[in-house]
Amino acid sequence: MLQLRFVRFDGLIRWNTFYNTFNKQAQFVRTYSNTLEKSTELDIVESKPTSNITLRDYQQHAIDSCLDSISNGTNRIAVSLATGGGKTVIFSNLIHQINNNSSNSQFFKALILVHRRELALQALRHLKKTLPEKSIQLELGKYICNPQEADIVIASIQSLTRRLDKYSPTIDTIPSRDNFDLIIIDEAHHSVADSYLKILNYLNPLKLIPIIGFSATFERMDKKGLSLNFDKVVYHKGLLEMIDDNWLCDVKYTSVNIDQLQLNSIETNSSTDQDFNVEQLSKIINTPQINQIILKTYKFKQKSHDLKSTLIFATDINHVLELHKLFQNNDFISNYVTGKTPLQLRDSIIQDFKQGKINILINCGIFTEGTDIPNIDSILLCRPTKSRSLLVQMIGRGLRLHTNKDFCHIIDFINTSNVGVISLPLLVGINVDTEYLSNQLDDVTLNELKTIKENYELQKLEQSLQLEKINQLENGRINTFIENxxxxxxxxxxxxxxxxxxxxxxxxxxxxxxxxxxxxxxxxxxxxxxxxxxxxxxxxxxxxxxxxxxxxxxxxxxxxxxxxxxxxxxxxxxxxxxxxxxxxxxxxxxxxxxxxxxxxxxxxxxxxxxxxxxxxxxxxxxxxxxxxxxxxxxxxxxxxxxxxxxxxxxxxxxxxxxxxxxxxxxxxxxxxxxxxxxxxxxxxxxxxxxxxxxxxxxxxxxxxxxx
Known part of the structure; x- marks a missing residue:
């Protein structure tokens, strides 16, 4: 058996050492990568089946809502469920129950659309456990599906777009092995993109196939209507409700106000997500002064709360590299993942982070979706955003339950000026420019934020009553003025x-x-x-x-x-x-x-x-x-x-x-x-x-x- 030794950059290696070493190991890493990718797929495919999976009450409720809607003739439906709620578990079992209820179960065929490799592998893992008797194949990069053999196709939107002609559109209700009977869309808030619409219009031209979308955030910054693909959200369970019901861990929120963080001059992306222009944002945030504030804040919080697994969201790759270098030079075990990190190296780094070999993992835009790392006990938001959905996705990475944590510490680096930045208090319903938030919040739990909101609303009510009295006096003055x-x-x-x-x-x-x-x-x-x-x-x-x-x-x-x-x-x-x-x-x-x-x-x-x-x-x-x-x-x-x-x-x-x-x-x-x-x-x-x-x-x- 071939024995391979993979030299991993696990954060212990210094910044300059990494660059000197990496080029020497490049050929070795490429050789190892091919072997690792094949073994990773094999491990997933050979996952042991799990019988009698016990669903959480809300998960079965979501499934029942979908089944009821389809039976009543509403086929284009959506399920809104907070990150960590088990969307993959739900649609895996939903496929199983729809298949069992189908009159043509021997021909039943399902398609799962994803936009990231991690989501595809996660779905494959769960489906192999839930439906071991089914032929489940990937349409993903180098993995090419055989439509005639597959019962369930898990396809990346990019690969399926290129290979769409080998699939047959559903143009009638006659059972056929060639046609899909169900389409599942994971992270369905992306589904109004042109690539999704092309696939759905091709496979389902007459709208005969049930389409079920799953997402934690059914909202888009570009204002495109999700009604293009969905007629109804049949089930919703949000992040705050999941925390209240103890399905997700509570948070301790800290805001760090940075005067130098002036966001007023940053342009907004007009044609895409309506969020800050990343290049301009990075120039303002990725400075030695602000990075030092991030470092000092982490040092204090890590010592105060014994933080072991911190995920940092940076602005762009340059910001990731600068923060990594800074943490390394201060004797912290850190590593990073960006869009340029090879997939196998990324998997290895994530595995080390899960096992506690890395204490700080820095990324930009990688871990917003499709990542399951329950041990995360703290998140540093070093990337201000105007997108509610992006913030929910980032915070959601740390809210999964884990035996080693009672809270997830959310540390938000902000400026008190309100330029449309979305923050955790705003998700609870507190405007960031209220006097309650004029000072920094430190380790505030969700319930404490709710108390702040209640006090704020009480004050607003009292002010409203006072204003009503003033308005009555003003109305009298106005009437007198008009009369005279x-x-x-x-x-x-x-x-x-x-x-x-x-x-x-x-x-x-x-x-x-x-x-x-x-x-x-x-x-x-x-x-x-x-x-x-x-x-x-x-x-x-x-x-x-x-x-x-x-x-x-x-x-x-x-x-x-x-x-x-x-x-x-x-x-x-x-x-x-x-x-x-x-x-x-x-x-x-x-x-x-x-x-x-x-x-x-x-x-x-x-x-x-x-x-x-x-x-x-x-x-x-x-x-x-x-x-x-x-x-x-x-x-x-x-x-x-x-x-x-x-x-x-x-x-x-x-x-x-x-x-x-x-x-x-x-x-x-x-x-x-x-x-x-x-x-x-x-x-x-x-x-x-x-x-x-x-x-x-x-x-x-x-x-x-x-x-």
């Missing part, structure tokens, strides 16, 4: 709802100053555009204030009429008034402009118009001038009513929930001061003041209906 304010003055308040008005004092962009110095001013300002206000100083002059939203700057301008105003009976129908503008002042401080307005009014009250030798400002400008409370003239009312009804009937404007009678009722009560303001505003902008006035009339109407 005529409709046109309401047009100065540019809000979509009454609630927005009550929140005005909390808003930014100087809206509270605008409320104080324009809306509540004693001068009759009008609003003629979204960010523009006007004040008439008489027939020949007026002022305007404009606000630039980008610069937050206000500008005060004075306008002169370039032609004499027409007499009163014609002014309402004139559309050719021309103004000459002069900028008076610019400032981000509205108060400075208001002070300048007061100076202008005072000066103009002493100046004569050069055209008609009369004082420019001849009468009281304030809202409280006696003439403003007289009834509007018939001509004023007629003009304004014409404008309101014209805009109201326009199909281009929104539904104001008003009637023509509502408009006439408003016109009937119109005073001369408001009429002058409306006419002045429409001379500056013909539409905006009218639409604002219609909205204000509608506000007044709604207020009256509430009383």
């Amino acid at each position: 304010t005529d409709a046109f003055n309401l047009t100065l308040v540019d809000y979509e709802s009454l609630r927005d008005f009550s929140n005005n004092s909390k808003s930014s962009d100087n809206s509270n100053l605008e409320d104080e110095y324009i809306v509540k001013s004693s001068l009759p300002w009008v609003k003629f555009q979204k960010n523009g206000w006007g004040l008439s100083l008489g027939k020949t002059h007026h002022l305007r204030i404009y606000k630039d939203l980008k610069s937050k700057e206000y500008e005060l301008k004075m306008y002169n009429d370039l032609q004499s105003f027409l007499d009163e009976r014609d002014i309402y129908y004139s559309t050719k008034v021309k103004f000459q503008a002069r900028s008076i002042k610019r400032s981000t401080n509205l108060i400075e402009l208001i002070q300048k307005v007061s100076q202008i009014i005072e000066n103009l009250s002493k100046v004569k118009d050069k055209y008609n030798d009369s004082i420019i400002i001849r009468r009281n400008l304030t809202k409280f001038a006696q003439w403003r409370f007289c009834d509007a003239s018939l001509k004023q009312k007629s003009f304004i009513q014409y404008k309101l009804i014209k805009v109201f009937n326009s199909k281009q404007n929104k539904n104001y929930n008003l009637t023509i009678d509502d408009i006439k009722s408003y016109i009937k009560e119109l005073k001369k001061g408001d009429a002058s303001n409306i006419i002045f505003a429409t001379s500056l902008a013909p539409i905006f003041p009218i639409t604002s006035l219609l909205s204000a009339i509608a506000y007044k109407k709604r207020y009256k209906n509430k009383l």
Whole structure:
């Protein structure tokens, strides 16, 4: 018998020694690899059958849910089960029970689709134990299946895509050895990828075959709908529920806040998983300073809790290598696995980790799915993610029950700024930006996290009750304001709802100053555009204030009429008034402009118009001038009513929930001061003041209906 000695890089070898040694052993490793792969397959195939497997209650419940759904005619179904729940055990027994219930059991044929080698070998191992009488074959890389002989085909999505033409599609219900009677998809959240759709559309064009998908996370970051393949999730048991039921071990969660970990500038992958761009993420995380924090944190936790089997999720291969080098140089027994690690070397490293020969195993994206290592007692999350499913997969690696652990320590390296990063507290329902999480969490159990959540929700409830009381007071203030304010003055308040008005004092962009110095001013300002206000100083002059939203700057301008105003009976129908503008002042401080307005009014009250030798400002400008409370003239009312009804009937404007009678009722009560303001505003902008006035009339109407 050929005896081979395999020199394994088990972490005891130093970084530079590894590189010097590995090249010398390369040919030997390649020779050993072929032998090891064959022996590994042989070991799996020759696994001893296990009879009378006792299923957990929830596992049988999941199987029953699938059988009931299929018997009721729903064939495209999904099972959502947390990592560690035994999905492979479930679908192995599900195949057995469906086969037993099938009327053509002698022809029964099942396909299991996986996307990773580890998942295929894991499924093969369980099926050989559960169904030893069946011919189970792999369609995986160098392993080529014979469709005519196989009862169950376990296929990687990559290999089956290349060899699809040797399989027959199911186009009728006639029993045949050539057709599949059942398709199982492991880690089915991947199943809407084009490669899966190609296979399913080919093998099951008429949707005759039951398709059952299994996954711990039925959600995708790329927003593709899983309904393409599944009509219903027939069973769900999540991670938190599995922990509560003691099917998975509890966690102790520690958050390590790193100020240097600034993730705001990192781009998001737009076309794939909507997660952080890995290359940019690595540049920020893979630094000597942050890696030292990771090392020191591990040292402290390892000593405090006697950690023996730590799995580290790094960002990329460079990060893996840097962390491995750092741990090696500090006398820790570590090793690593990446996508470039040869499969047989990977198996050997994992086996050493399971046997405790390696204390720290570092990876990037390898152990998120299809890995069963129950002895993991701690996980270091050195790879922030926006993906809930990825986080669940990473945490799930350490939650399997094991005699040597009561908890799995989850250590999360984060930054307190919320940029969409998913964390364990968020899975429990706690937002990371709450005051409860303003400091680091240290060894917090799941129940303690739930207590934090309950306390947080209680505080939110108390705040909600207080806010309700405040809102009641604000509603009273709003109602009083509406009741005591005529409709046109309401047009100065540019809000979509009454609630927005009550929140005005909390808003930014100087809206509270605008409320104080324009809306509540004693001068009759009008609003003629979204960010523009006007004040008439008489027939020949007026002022305007404009606000630039980008610069937050206000500008005060004075306008002169370039032609004499027409007499009163014609002014309402004139559309050719021309103004000459002069900028008076610019400032981000509205108060400075208001002070300048007061100076202008005072000066103009002493100046004569050069055209008609009369004082420019001849009468009281304030809202409280006696003439403003007289009834509007018939001509004023007629003009304004014409404008309101014209805009109201326009199909281009929104539904104001008003009637023509509502408009006439408003016109009937119109005073001369408001009429002058409306006419002045429409001379500056013909539409905006009218639409604002219609909205204000509608506000007044709604207020009256509430009383």
